[in-house]
Each structure stands twice: as C-alpha cells, then as structure tokens.
Amino acid sequence: MSTVRSYLRSAKSIVIGLASIATFLILWEAVTRVVNSPFLPGPYSVFLAFIQISTVGDIDGYSLGWHSAVSLYRVLLGFLAGAVTGIPLGLFMGIKLTVKDVATPIIEPIRFIPPIAWIPLSIVLLSGLTRFTFLIWVGVFFPVLLNTIAGVRRTSITLVNVARTFGADNNAVLRHIIFPSALPEIMTGLRVGLGIGWMCIVAAEMIGGDPVGLGRLILKYANFLQIDVVIVGMVTIGLIGLAMNYAILLLEKRMFRWRVEVTT
Amino acid sequence: MAAMFTVEHLKKSFETENGTIDVIDDLSLSLEEGRFLCIVGPSGCGKTTLLRILCGLDPPTSGTILINGSPPDPRKQKFGVIFQEESLLPWRNVFNNVKFGQEINKIGASDEIAKKYINLVGLEGFENYFPHQISGGMKKRVAIARALAVDPDIIMMDEPFADLDAQTRWILQKELLSIWSQLKKTAIFITHNVEEAVFLGQYVAVLSKRPAKLKTLINIDLPYPRSRLAAPFISYREKIIDLLREEIPSIS
Numbered sequence: 001m002s003t004v005r006s007y008l009r010s011a012k013s014i015v016i017g018l019a020s021i022a023t024f025l026i027l028w029e030a031v032t033r034v035v036n037s038p039f040l041p042g043p044y045s046v047f048l049a050f051i052q053i054s055t056v057g058d059i060d061g062y063s064l065g066w067h068s069a070v071s072l073y074r075v076l077l078g079f080l081a082g083a084v085t086g087i088p089l090g091l092f093m094g095i096k097l098t099v100k101d102v103a104t105p106i107i108e109p110i111r112f113i114p115p116i117a118w119i120p121l122s123i124v125l126l127s128g129l130t131r132f133t134f135l136i137w138v139g140v141f142f143p144v145l146l147n148t149i150a151g152v153r154r155t156s157i158t159l160v161n162v163a164r165t166f167g168a169d170n171n172a173v174l175r176h177i178i179f180p181s182a183l184p185e186i187m188t189g190l191r192v193g194l195g196i197g198w199m200c201i202v203a204a205e206m207i208g209g210d211p212v213g214l215g216r217l218i219l220k221y222a223n224f225l226q227i228d229v230v231i232v233g234m235v236t237i238g239l240i241g242l243a244m245n246y247a248i249l250l251l252e253k254r255m256f257r258w259r260v261e262v263t264t
Numbered sequence: 265m266a267a268m269f270t271v272e273h274l275k276k277s278f279e280t281e282n283g284t285i286d287v288i289d290d291l292s293l294s295l296e297e298g299r300f301l302c303i304v305g306p307s308g309c310g311k312t313t314l315l316r317i318l319c320g321l322d323p324p325t326s327g328t329i330l331i332n333g334s335p336p337d338p339r340k341q342k343f344g345v346i347f348q349e350e351s352l353l354p355w356r357n358v359f360n361n362v363k364f365g366q367e368i369n370k371i372g373a374s375d376e377i378a379k380k381y382i383n384l385v386g387l388e389g390f391e392n393y394f395p396h397q398i399s400g401g402m403k404k405r406v407a408i409a410r411a412l413a414v415d416p417d418i419i420m421m422d423e424p425f426a427d428l429d430a431q432t433r434w435i436l437q438k439e440l441l442s443i444w445s446q447l448k449k450t451a452i453f454i455t456h457n458v459e460e461a462v463f464l465g466q467y468v469a470v471l472s473k474r475p476a477k478l479k480t481l482i483n484i485d486l487p488y489p490r491s492r493l494a495a496p497f498i499s500y501r502e503k504i505i506d507l508l509r510e511e512i513p514s515i516s
Contacts, residue, residue, distance in 0.1 A: 158350065161351075162347065162353075162364075164338060166364070166365040176364070176368065258394045258396065
C-alpha cells in the first residue's frame with residue numbers, strides 16, 4: 001500500500017518537474033520574442049547550436065563531447081590534488097590542535113580569495129595543465145579541508161577509548177575510529193569541492209593552452225558574439241555538474257547505510 | 265589464592281585553574297582471580313576516573329596498580345572494558361563490532377569466536393544489523409560480547425546498565441552473572457546503584473566522597489542467584505546505603 005503511494009508520489013513529482021521545465025522554456029522563448037535581440041537566442045536556436053557543436057564541432061573542429069572530456073579531465077586532476085592535500089591535512093589539523101592553531105591564521109584569509117583572483121598570479125607563475133590544476137585545486141581544497149576537520153572533531157571520545165582499551169596505538173585509532181567516523185563529512189567535502197572545482201572551470205580555462213575545454217568554448221564564442229553556442233557551453237557545464245553531484249550523493253547513500261539519517 | 269588485581273595507595277589529582285583537585289586519595293584494594301567486585305560510591309566521587317586509571321587510559325598521580333603483576337597497559341594485557349555511553353562503532357554491523365576488539369588486539373580476528381560470543385549474549389540472527397537498528401539493551405549485549413571475544417584477563421565495567429530501563433537492566437544483570445559464572449573471569453563493576461552492586465558482586469567496595477578512599481569492603485556472603493526480596497539481601501543493601509549516607513549527610 002505504502003509502496004503504491006510512494007510510487008504515485010514520485011510519479012507526481014516527475015510530472016511536476018517536467019511541467020516546470022516546459023514552463024521555463026516557454027517563458028524563455030516568450031522573453032526572446034519580446035526582446036527580439038540577436039544576442040538573446042531562444043531555446044530552439046540553442047538546441048540547433050547544440051546539435052551543430054555536438055556533431056560537426058566548433059570552428060576549430062572540436063566537438064562538444066571532446067570539450068567536455070578535456071574539461072572533466074582537468075577538473076578531476078584538480079579534484080584529485082585537492083583530495084590528496086585536503087584530507088591528510090584536515091585529519092592532521094583535526095587531531096592535533098596545535099597544528100590547527102598554526103595553520104588556521106594562514107589558511108583562513110586565503111580561503112576567502114576567490115579562484116578567479118588567483119588567475120593573474122597563476123598566469124605569471126604557471127602554465128598549461130599545472131595552471132588548470134592549480135585553479136581547480138583552489139576551489140576543491142578548502143571545502144575538503146574544512147569538512148575533514150569538522151568530521152574529525154565530531155569523533156566520539158568513547159569510541160577512541162574503546163579502541164585504546166583494546167590496545168590500539170595512534171595509527172589504529174586513526175584507521176579504525178577517526179577516519180571511518182569522519183568519512184561522511186569527508187565525502188560531503190569531496191562532493192562540495194568537486195562542485196566548486198567544476199564551477200571554476202571557466203576561470204581556469206580563461207587563458208592559455210589549446211582552444212579546447214568548455215570554458216574556452218564559451219569564451220571563444222562570446223568573442224564571436226554567437227551567444228547560442230555560449231549558452232550550449234553554459235548548460236553543458238550545469239548538466240555535468242548536476243550529474244557528478246548526483247553520482248556522489250548516490251555513492252554516499254550506499255556507503256553510509258549505517259547512518260540513521262541516511263536510511264530514513 | 266593470590267591476588268591478581270591489587271591497588272596500593274592510589275592517588276589521582278588534577279591541576280585546574282583553581283588549584284589542585286584530589287579525586288582519589290590513598291585508595292587500596294585487592295581482588296583474587298575470577299572474583300566479581302562491585303565498586304559503589306557517592307555521585308561525583310571519582311568512580312569513572314578510577315576506572316580510566318584501572319584500565320590504563322590515564323596514569324595515576326602516585327601509587328601502584330598491578331594486574332597479574334604488572335601495571336595496566338592495554339597494549340600488553342587484554343582488557344574487556346564496557347562503558348556507560350554508546351560504544352559500538354556505528355559503521356560496523358553487530359558481527360564486525362564483536363570482531364573489533366580482536367582485530368585491534370592483534371590476536372587475529374576469528375569468525376568462530378565472534379559467533380560464539382554473539383550466541384552467548386543471545387544475539388544469534390542479529391549479526392548483520394547495524395547499531396542504530398537495535399535496542400539499547402541489545403547494544404549492551406554486543407558490547408559485552410565484544411569485550412569477551414578478546415578473552416580478557418579482566419573485565420571492567422563503568423555503569424554499563426545505567427542508561428537502560430529497569431526491566432532491561434534486571435535481565436542484563438542476570439545474564440551478566442550467568443556469563444560470568446560460565447567464564448569465571450575477574451570482573452570489576454562500577455555503579456552508583458546499591459541494589460545492583462549487592463545483586464552482582466561477591467565483594468562490594470564502598471568509596472568515600474571525593475577524594476575517594478576505600479571506606480569499607482563488604483563480602484556479600486549470599487549464593488547466586490540472589491533474591492532482591494530476601495532479608496539478608498535487604499540488610500546488605502541497607503548497610504551500604506547507610507555507609508553512603510554518612511558520606512552525603514545532606515540527603516539523609
């Protein structure tokens with residue numbers, strides 16, 4: 001009975017969601033007709049541009065799939081760099097309060113420098129893939145670090161004591177208690193970090209390297225005033241970000257079945 | 265029989281902003297192998313501090329503790345400690361929680377041993393449940409099985425049943441006694457509940473108010489299973505309550 005009801009409930013929300021998207025597209029089309037500007041394309045011309053870029057490719061011959069793949073590769077490199085630096089440092093800062101006291105006054109102000117503000121400096125100091133990676137890393141590192149620290153601080157002292165009374169050394173406490181206990185927060189940090197890193201892609205690809213990547217696609221066609229392709233790039237960034245976020249959420253749900261708030 | 269567990273002139277004090285606080289002062293105790301000792305004391309007398317020292321989590325300020333002739337060190341000895349608070353690893357199911365102590369203890373985790381103790385505490389069929397899916401009483405059973413599965417030299421319990429409802433507490437007290445009489449492990453059980461202490465212990469150590477000393481050690485000379493309504497049981501209980509009342513004059 002309740003499964004039928006929940007099935008109907010989810011069918012209902014799917015219908016509402018589709019209706020909402022349809023309404024949005026109609027409104028968009030209506031606005032473009034009213035404004036009637038060559039720089040504000042409607043959904044249909046964006047769709048045509050999407051087909052064009054996906055199949056034929058852009059003026060340099062790169063297809064939308066290739067642009068996406070290159071951007072994804074760059075973001076994943078930056079994401080990896082953010083994870084392998086943020087997680088160990090977060091664990092360390094969470095466990096050793098003196099390390100936290102030393103690192104916090106340096107890290108906190110840097111945290112509020114937006115990735116885009118790093119561009120001039122990185123143009124001078126770095127080039128190519130290292131620059132892309134660095135700019136994405138700036139976006140990924142802080143959410144991973146801060147969530148890892150929060151996860152470590154949340155660890156139950158009783159569980160640490162249990163491990164100690166069974167003879168655990170510091171390594172075993174870290175491996176068996178602190179890390180698994182902080183893992184839900186670490187995963188949240190990774191998910192948020194990947195989202196922010198992905199949103200940094202336009203900033204990272206603003207200058208230099210091959211004219212490939214979704215950020216480059218947008219900027220290239222903005223120069224040609226071909227806004228339909230710009231919107232294709234923007235929507236593609238949005239949809240890939242959404243898909244990655246959803247994939248990690250599903251992974252979290254699988255991993256953390258033991259958490260009450262996930263199962264209910 | 266030689267004492268397997270001795271405490272001599274134990275003292276513990278903490279430095280705070282308002283000076284030194286003595287929590288335990290000149291406490292001496294001893295217990296023979298395989299015996300069941302309950303420790304009761306007025307609230308806030310330092311019972312939990314005492315247990316942390318006995319199981320090697322905190323060092324004493326002075327004095328000696330010997331378990332089988334050496335000072336408590338969970339890396340060299342095998343302890344089964346059961347805490348009052350939630351102590352199961354929420355990300356492990358019942359079976360893997362019971363195996364946890366063995367894994368840490370480097371004695372090699374054995375599925376058969378874990379299985380044996382899960383059955384002993386009556387949790388057969390619940391191996392794959394996660395802690396949030398089982399009741400408070402069942403969680404305590406898992407904690408007991410986990411402590412026993414390392415084949416501990418000594419079992420130490422800090423108010424393990426304090427959070428449970430009276431019915432569950434009585435059932436677990438009975439089962440703890442039946443498990444103890446099968447395994448004959450040396451057991452130390454800290455509680456503020458006098459009735460629980462008289463029901464469980466062969467000895468009841470009554471502590472003074474802070475700084476805690478041994479006020480009296482009472483030998484509860486009653487066969488198991490004990491009836492809470494029998495006259496000797498009540499007289500032991502009243503005697504201990506009177507001793508505690510001397511420590512807190514305000515409640516009399």
